[in-house]
Amino acid sequence: MYRIAVVGDRDSIYGFAALGLETFPAESSEEAAKRLRLLADQDYAVIYLTETLASELEEELERYRETLLPAVILIPGVRGNTGMGIQMVKKSVEQAVGSDIIFNEK
Amino acid sequence: MAGRTQVNPTRMELTRLKKKLVTATRGHKLLKDKRDELMRQFLDKVRENKRLRERVENGIQAANKNFLLARAGMQDEVLNTALLAPKQKVTLESETENVMSVDIPKFTFKTRTPDENDIYSYGFAFTSSDLDGAVKSLSDIFPDMLKLAECEKACQLMAAEIEKTRRRVNALEHVMIPELQENIKYITMKLDENERSTQIRLMKVKDMMLKEAHGYEDYLNG
Numbered sequence: 001m002y003r004i005a006v007v008g009d010r011d012s013i014y015g016f017a018a019l020g021l022e023t024f025p026a027e028s029s030e031e032a033a034k035r036l037r038l039l040a041d042q043d044y045a046v047i048y049l050t051e052t053l054a055s056e057l058e059e060e061l062e063r064y065r066e067t068l069l070p071a072v073i074l075i076p077g078v079r080g081n082t083g084m085g086i087q088m089v090k091k092s093v094e095q096a097v098g099s100d101i102i103f104n105e106k
Numbered sequence: 107m108a109g110r111t112q113v114n115p116t117r118m119e120l121t122r123l124k125k126k127l128v129t130a131t132r133g134h135k136l137l138k139d140k141r142d143e144l145m146r147q148f149l150d151k152v153r154e155n156k157r158l159r160e161r162v163e164n165g166i167q168a169a170n171k172n173f174l175l176a177r178a179g180m181q182d183e184v185l186n187t188a189l190l191a192p193k194q195k196v197t198l199e200s201e202t203e204n205v206m207s208v209d210i211p212k213f214t215f216k217t218r219t220p221d222e223n224d225i226y227s228y229g230f231a232f233t234s235s236d237l238d239g240a241v242k243s244l245s246d247i248f249p250d251m252l253k254l255a256e257c258e259k260a261c262q263l264m265a266a267e268i269e270k271t272r273r274r275v276n277a278l279e280h281v282m283i284p285e286l287q288e289n290i291k292y293i294t295m296k297l298d299e300n301e302r303s304t305q306i307r308l309m310k311v312k313d314m315m316l317k318e319a320h321g322y323e324d325y326l327n328g
Contacts, residue, residue, distance in 0.1 A: 003198065015189075017189050018227055019192075020193075020194035046213065046252070065262045066262065068202065068211060068263070071255045071258065073258055073259075078170050080167070081167060086160075093152055096145065096152075097268075098272075102156060
């Protein structure tokens with residue numbers, strides 16, 4: 001039995017509480033990093049993290065990339081889409097193929 | 107270049123190296139197949155990942171807009187109390203699926219109550235109807251968000267595995283196998299050379315012995 005967490009600035013995430021996800025407001029990236037570690041040690045299988053916070057946490061995210069659980073997934077916050085989420089997918093493609101062959105089609 | 111490591115030119119070493127070459131070649135072929143198949147599945151997955159991500163990002167942005175509107179029409183305190191005690195609770199079951207020796211997670215979610223309307227954790231009297239719409243739009247996108255989590259994690263894990271496999275294939279193809287072949291060639295040449303030299307020595311010895319026994323030397327010199 002696993003749970004789902006949402007980490008981000010309060011304005012971006014309070015809506016998820018209504019769905020029954022567990023929300024953890026974090027205003028700074030240090031706070032988010034600490035929270036992320038705490039959650040990863042518990043039985044959270046999916047952690048949604050806002051892009052704004054994630055932009056300063058690349059090393060932290062790197063750590064969870066190759067573990068089965070938890071899956072740390074970036075979502076856009078209220079301040080809009082920074083494109084970091086799609087950047088992470090690009091990174092996977094580059095790692096696997098050697099160059100980006102999916103996203104430069106357009 | 108006789109390989110990077112010094113080898114003993116013996117028959118035993120030759121047999122050992124030949125066996126090693128056979129194993130390396132077979133391993134190389136298998137790993138190459140694994141890499142190709144992983145790559146095929148990865149590309150399918152990553153395309154799905156991209157599609158899902160676009161859909162989820164748009165969905166969340168739309169939901170955020172709705173929430174912004176809802177907040178504008180209500181007092182902060184009212185909104186906070188409305189969402190303070192959620193009625194619904196989501197839990198996950200996770201299974202692992204094996205794709206070409208990579209374990210990828212598969213999520214199924216369960217809600218505590220089956221009632222769809224339990225996402226509205228407040229009475230409708232004091233909140234604006236915009237909030238209902240906002241919560242609904244977020245709830246609609248949630249199954250896709252979960253699919254995205256599954257898909258993106260799978261992509262990350264597969265990418266790591268592909269990278270590892272690719273390195274192994276390259277190491278076998280460009281280092282291990284050529285080196286083994288080189289060493290085998292070196293040993294065969296050396297053994298052949300030894301054999302020839304023994305043969306010549308024997309012939310020479312035979313000549314000398316014949317000369318001594320029959321006095322050929324005098325005969326030949328006239």
